[in-house]
Each structure stands twice: as C-alpha cells, then as structure tokens.
Amino acid sequence: MTAPDTTPATRTYDEVAVGDTLPELSIPLTRTLIVATAVASRDFQDVHHDPELARQRGSKDIFMNILTSNGLIDRYITGWAGPAAVVKAVRIRLGAPNHPGDTMVLSGTVTAKADEDRRVEVAVRGTNSLGAHVTGTVAVQLPKGVEAR
Amino acid sequence: MxxxxxxxxxxxxxxxxxxxxxxxxxxNQPMIRHWAEAMGDTNPVYVDEEAARATGRAGVVxxxxxxxxxxxxxxxxxxxxxxxxxxxxxxxxxxxxxxxxxxxxxxxxxxxxxxxxxxxxxxxxxxxxxxxxxxxxxxxxxxxxxxxxxxxxxxxxxxxxxxxxxxxxRPAEQAPAPQEEPAKEAKEPEEPKALRPRPAINRDNAFWFEAARQHRLVIQRCAACGALRHPPGPCCPECASLEWDTVEASGHGHVHSFVVNHHPRHPAFAYPLVVAVVELAEGTRLITNLVGTDPDDVEIGMPVVLDWLDADPDLSLPVFRPAALEEN
The missing domain is CATH 3.10.129.10 (Hotdog Thioesterase)
Structure with a gap:
C-alpha cells in the first residue's frame, strides 16, 4: 500500500465481525447545518429553511430533510469503514424530526457479513431528544485486505 | 371508503x-464538494483524485x-x-x-x-x-x-x-398538517390534558392503591409462609394460603426491563414515556414509570429510587427516578 499518510485507513472485510459496534457520532443540529444540507441536496421546501412557514404548517421549527438523513448516515458508515468502502444500500425509516438546537447521536452494529461479495450490513440508529429520528441498515462492500490490491 | x-x-x-x-x-465536482462540506463528510474520495485512485477507483466518485x-x-x-x-x-x-x-x-x-x-x-x-x-x-x-x-x-x-x-x-386534528414532517413528534413532556386511566380496583387490590394515596409503597406478604408477592391477589402462589398482610417497601430497586413509548399517545401522559419493570430490593417487581431521566440514559440494571406521582386528587402512583441523581 503506497497511499500517503494523510489517507484515512480503510477497514478490510476480514477485520470486521458480526456484533462489532461502531463508535457513536454526535452531530449538533445547528440551524445552519439544517439549511446548508437542504440546499446542498437541492431541497428548497420552505419547512427546511423558513421557521415561520414551518410553524404555519404545524411544525415547531424547521426540520432536517430526508436526503440529509441519508447523507449523514452515509458519512457515518464510510467514516467508520474508510475510503475504500463502497456503499451498496441505505435503507431507512424516519421517526422524530431533527430540529435546530438538538443533537443527533448515530450508533451502529454490524449485523451480517456476506463473503461472496465482501458485503457488510450495519444496523444504524440516529436518536435526538425526541426519540429515534432514523433507524435502518446500510450495506457496504469492503476490500479484502491491503495485499489484495 | x-x-x-x-x-x-x-x-x-x-x-x-x-x-x-x-x-x-x-x-459534477462543485456540487459534490458542496454536499460533502455541508454534510461534514471528509472522505477524500469525493474530492481528491489521488486519494480516490489509492482506493482502486479511476478517480473521484x-x-x-x-x-x-x-x-x-x-x-x-x-x-x-x-x-x-x-x-x-x-x-x-x-x-x-x-x-x-x-x-x-x-x-x-x-x-x-x-x-x-x-x-x-x-x-x-x-x-x-x-x-x-x-x-x-x-x-x-x-x-x-x-x-x-x-x-x-x-x-x-x-x-x-x-x-x-x-x-x-387525513389530519387527526384541525391543525394544518406539516408537509413531509416525519411523524407527529413527541415534544418535551407537555401538560397532560386528560386524567390518567383509572386503575381497575377491586377488593383484592384496593389496599395497594389506598396505601399509594398515602405515599406508601406496600408489598403483599403471605401470613402463612412469608412469601412476598405482586401484583396483589387473594391467594399465595407459594403455599395457597388466603391469609396475608403487608410490608412497606424500602423504595430501592433497579430497572429489570423497560420500553420508551412514543406512539400511540394517550393525552394523559407526557412523552417520551418510559415504562419500566422495576425490581424492588425486596424481590418483587412492579410496572411503573421512570421520571427525572432522559430516556436515552435508562439502562437495564440501573439503580432507582421511589418517588410519587400525584396524577390527580384521586390517584397517586409510585414512580422511580435514577438513584445516582440522589447521590450527586
């Protein structure tokens, strides 16, 4: 492996075991984060950036859009798995909304491995002060090992 | 329909x-960069050709x-x-x-x-x-x-x-429903608007609810063999005796099991509602609510102490809060 030291280490398929837990990732849900991620995902629905309109529609404040929930889970899993990981699936169910001022804590557990295509399934959960914002599973394909490349 | x-x-x-x-x-690269920045995603394969190639890819993805x-x-x-x-x-x-x-x-x-x-x-x-x-x-x-x-x-x-x-x-209430709002959220515990459901009180369990109104948590005890039991009942499950009295619980216990109820919601309760089975130091278990704790902090085995919920003038119930808070 000749990658420079600045490249984050990649987790290999053999290093991962069913039952492994991922370190938790705590994400402060600032107003700027909720607006910036909505715009970065090209979602200009008012409930994601305009507090007054969000309240008129029955919400207590603006809330995070779904593309961002997917994006943050993608970041969480590949942050753990490393840059060589290839995301194969992100399946989520939504729950309590992510409002500004709250914090979402992501956690994950490896639930399955499939040797034939080196796929690892991780059960993920993102909770905020209201309960579960998101629950789901992510599938990533990991490299066999450094010598395999 | x-x-x-x-x-x-x-x-x-x-x-x-x-x-x-x-x-x-x-x-395109600018939109990818914008996305990665907003998400706080520092994976280099999205922005750095060399780092992407080091992972076996042809270039950034x-x-x-x-x-x-x-x-x-x-x-x-x-x-x-x-x-x-x-x-x-x-x-x-x-x-x-x-x-x-x-x-x-x-x-x-x-x-x-x-x-x-x-x-x-x-x-x-x-x-x-x-x-x-x-x-x-x-x-x-x-x-x-x-x-x-x-x-x-x-x-x-x-x-x-x-x-x-x-x-x-069809929105349950007349209030305009939020678009794309993922579930009517359980906000911070709000003022309950309705009375809690009435317990089904009968001659076998009335003593227990009566003691609760006096802020006494009692446990039924078999007068013949001394076995403690809960919930209250007429007959000792150990020796079948119908004779019994009560002892007062110390008020200490631990979480045997719990759930956090978000949904469906009853207007009498504040949510998220932690419903727990607490095992008392005396050995019996009861179904109760945990208070004074973030639901995320509840753990099985966690020591808890007795507190009282005066739900309304006719109903007082034992609830439990984390013991650690008492000691701080």
Whole structure:
C-alpha cells in the first residue's frame, strides 16, 4: 500500500465481525447545518429553511430533510469503514424530526457479513431528544485486505 | 371508503407517476464538494483524485446517498410548476378527493448498482408499487403509498433504485398538517390534558392503591409462609394460603426491563414515556414509570429510587427516578 499518510485507513472485510459496534457520532443540529444540507441536496421546501412557514404548517421549527438523513448516515458508515468502502444500500425509516438546537447521536452494529461479495450490513440508529429520528441498515462492500490490491 | 374510490385508487398501481426525466446538471465536482462540506463528510474520495485512485477507483466518485440530489429540480420547483401534468398530479388529486390531504415520508430504501462519477448524467423515473388500504395511524387515518424510483445513467443503465414510502393521511386534528414532517413528534413532556386511566380496583387490590394515596409503597406478604408477592391477589402462589398482610417497601430497586413509548399517545401522559419493570430490593417487581431521566440514559440494571406521582386528587402512583441523581 503506497497511499500517503494523510489517507484515512480503510477497514478490510476480514477485520470486521458480526456484533462489532461502531463508535457513536454526535452531530449538533445547528440551524445552519439544517439549511446548508437542504440546499446542498437541492431541497428548497420552505419547512427546511423558513421557521415561520414551518410553524404555519404545524411544525415547531424547521426540520432536517430526508436526503440529509441519508447523507449523514452515509458519512457515518464510510467514516467508520474508510475510503475504500463502497456503499451498496441505505435503507431507512424516519421517526422524530431533527430540529435546530438538538443533537443527533448515530450508533451502529454490524449485523451480517456476506463473503461472496465482501458485503457488510450495519444496523444504524440516529436518536435526538425526541426519540429515534432514523433507524435502518446500510450495506457496504469492503476490500479484502491491503495485499489484495 | 366506497368500492368505486378504492378501484380508482388501485388503478394507479403499476402506473408511472413521473416519466424518466434527466437531472438539470450532470454529476459534477462543485456540487459534490458542496454536499460533502455541508454534510461534514471528509472522505477524500469525493474530492481528491489521488486519494480516490489509492482506493482502486479511476478517480473521484460522488457520495452514494447523493443520487437523489442529481434529479431534484431545486429552487425552480418552488417557483415554477412542473412543465407537464404527470401521473403524480393525478394521484395527489385523487388522494385529496379521499380527504388524504397531508403527507409524511416514512421510508427510503436505496440500492446502488455502481458509483457515480463526474460526467454521469442521471435521470429518474417513478412508478407506483402499492397503495395500502386505509390504516389508522397516530397522525390520522391514511394510506401508505409505495413507489419505486429508478435512477439511470446517460446510457439508460440502472445505477440505483429507491423504494419510497409516504403516508397520505387525513389530519387527526384541525391543525394544518406539516408537509413531509416525519411523524407527529413527541415534544418535551407537555401538560397532560386528560386524567390518567383509572386503575381497575377491586377488593383484592384496593389496599395497594389506598396505601399509594398515602405515599406508601406496600408489598403483599403471605401470613402463612412469608412469601412476598405482586401484583396483589387473594391467594399465595407459594403455599395457597388466603391469609396475608403487608410490608412497606424500602423504595430501592433497579430497572429489570423497560420500553420508551412514543406512539400511540394517550393525552394523559407526557412523552417520551418510559415504562419500566422495576425490581424492588425486596424481590418483587412492579410496572411503573421512570421520571427525572432522559430516556436515552435508562439502562437495564440501573439503580432507582421511589418517588410519587400525584396524577390527580384521586390517584397517586409510585414512580422511580435514577438513584445516582440522589447521590450527586
């Protein structure tokens, strides 16, 4: 492996075991984060950036859009798995909304491995002060090992 | 809901809601960078050619989860309606006709067939997979509409699929329902508006609720063999004696098991509601609520101490709070 030291280490398929837990990732849900991620995902629905309109529609404040929930889970899993990981699936169910001022804590557990295509399934959960914002599973394909490349 | 309406609704199954429509821009580095920055995603393979090649890729790739963003109409969608009437508009009208005027997204299931690279041009098509019968939900009666979005590249090859489920519902209350709001959230514990449900009091258990009104947590004890038991009952499960008295509990125990109830909600309770089985130091267990703790901090085995909930003038109940807080 000749990658420079600045490249984050990649987790290999053999290093991962069913039952492994991922370190938790705590994400402060600032107003700027909720607006910036909505715009970065090209979602200009008012409930994601305009507090007054969000309240008129029955919400207590603006809330995070779904593309961002997917994006943050993608970041969480590949942050753990490393840059060589290839995301194969992100399946989520939504729950309590992510409002500004709250914090979402992501956690994950490896639930399955499939040797034939080196796929690892991780059960993920993102909770905020209201309960579960998101629950789901992510599938990533990991490299066999450094010598395999 | 009448049969005729059901038929018209089910006729949408298999229909195309949105024809294959290309995104406005091809996959490109500036939008990838913007996404990665906003998400706080520092994975170098999205922005750094060399780092991407070090992982065996030909060059930078787009984040997988970004696939949906490539076909979003963006700000234009809020100021200019879609150019042509689509199946989607017809379905929304029919749902409106049935009173299902509000919508929340509930599930997204993305499967990725390959990674996208700058220069790919992604199109999306959406087809109805199923429309559920009317279901009772916490938001109101509604129907789950499941669709499949298919993402294709410039050569027509499928690069990703997304099963997408929304609940189309009649708002339970008159308040305007939020669009896309994922579930009526359990806010901070609010003032309960209704009385708690009355316990079913009978001659066998009245002593226990009477003691609770005096803020005494008692445990039934067999007068013959001394065995403690809960919930109250006329007969000792150990020796079958019908003679009994009570002892007063120390008020110390630990969490044997618990659930956090978010839904469905009863107006008498504050949510999130922690319902726990607490094992008392004396050995009996009771079903109770935990108070003074964040639901996320509750753990099985956690030491707890007795507190009292005066729900209303006629009802007092034992609840428990974390013992650690007492010691701090």
């Amino acid at each position: 009448n049969e005729e309406y059901e038929k018209r609704l089910q006729a949408f199954v298999g229909r195309e809601l949105n024809p294959l429509t290309p995104g406005q821009d091809p996959v 787009a984040p997988a989860s970004m696939v949906q963003a490539w076909t979003m109409r963006g700000y234009a969608a809020t100021v200019r309606p879609a150019p042509a009437r689509r199946g989607f508009d017809e379905l929304v009208e029919l749902l409106d006709e049935g009173g299902y005027t509000s919508v929340v997204a509930t599930d997204s299931e993305l499967e990725f067939l390959r990674e996208l690279v700058p220069g790919d041009h992604i199109s999306q098509q959406e087809v109805v997979e199923s429309i559920s019968p009317e279901k009772r939900t916490g938001l109101g009666p509604g129907r789950f509409v499941t669709t499949l979005k298919t993402y294709r590249d410039q050569d027509g090859e499928v690069v990703a699929t997304q099963r997408w489920r929304t609940l189309r519902f």
